Amino acid sequence: MSEPADFVTRLRAERQDPGREEALRLDKARRRRKAVLIGCAGALVLTGFGVWLASVTGDRPANEPYAPQALQEDMWPDEWPATVRLPFRGSPAAAWEDGAAGVVAPKAEAAGDHSVTEVAAALRHSREFLLESNVTPEPLAGGRPSAAMDLLDPRDPGTAALEAALQHPDEKHSPLDVFTRFDPDEEAVVKGAVKSRGTMTYEVAPSGELLVHADYTFVYAVTKNHGGWEIVPGAPEAARVIVRREVTLTPSHGRLALRGSERLVVNADCGAPEDGYVHPLYHAAAAKAPKGTSLDPYAKGKAIDDIPTGCVTATRT
Known part of the structure; x- marks a missing residue:
């Protein structure tokens, strides 16, 4: 080329x-x-x-x-790479809400022994946790997700495990199970280029716990900090990374405790070492990457557990 x-x-x-x-x-x-x-x-x-x-x-x-x-760039065919000027050109995410606007908690009602006030607080804190984990600029830029961690009950074992994963990520203990983070030495999220869509529900478990279930997909447009491909002069390439999260949270001592977390990361290098960062696949690298199971990350209906494990190849981003 x-x-x-x-x-x-x-x-x-x-x-x-x-x-x-x-x-x-x-x-x-x-x-x-x-x-x-x-x-x-x-x-x-x-x-x-x-x-x-x-x-x-x-x-x-x-x-x-x-x-x-x-x-004009808005007339380019969808198969051409996107640039920072129109990072969601040709993507279904172009019609989604920006960042926090796409994460909406349902109306709170009393549930089991939990009052409306308790349910509303759990929903509010859960929404804040999703935003601090997946939308706030500092964690996205590889920083510590301090605000998200502060929302978790420090006495809960899951919080300690997550803290250990942040400090020493490896293949079995990854902060990416909960947080979206990019290596600041390699790339940055294009300003304002985070899209979101999903659902949040709640129920009372047989044990009496109030469980908040969140199933959200976040789409990020990222660009290389150095040495990126300028599609045309002044317009560097933007790669899109799709991150879907299924998270279950419960109130715990005025904060939250993690009861479950599943992730699906699409258009990222699944062969990269586990260093606590998502490593996007840009156009040239994606074309050469080993092909995995074809997947439409925008398709609805399947839980993450029902999607084949291992590397996947996006049919669209």
């Missing part, structure tokens, strides 16, 4: 070639005979000089964007 900046430079040089008109006429006739790129050329006509562009560039790789003067 050629460098996009070189490609744009070549386009400009070819446009200024005095013999361009005759070359275009001959090339256009040849292309008509071969019936190649008819659909692409037709779409590019909308740009004002799409015929010229289709004639001089030859067959381009399907994932190589044209010059920004030729085609």
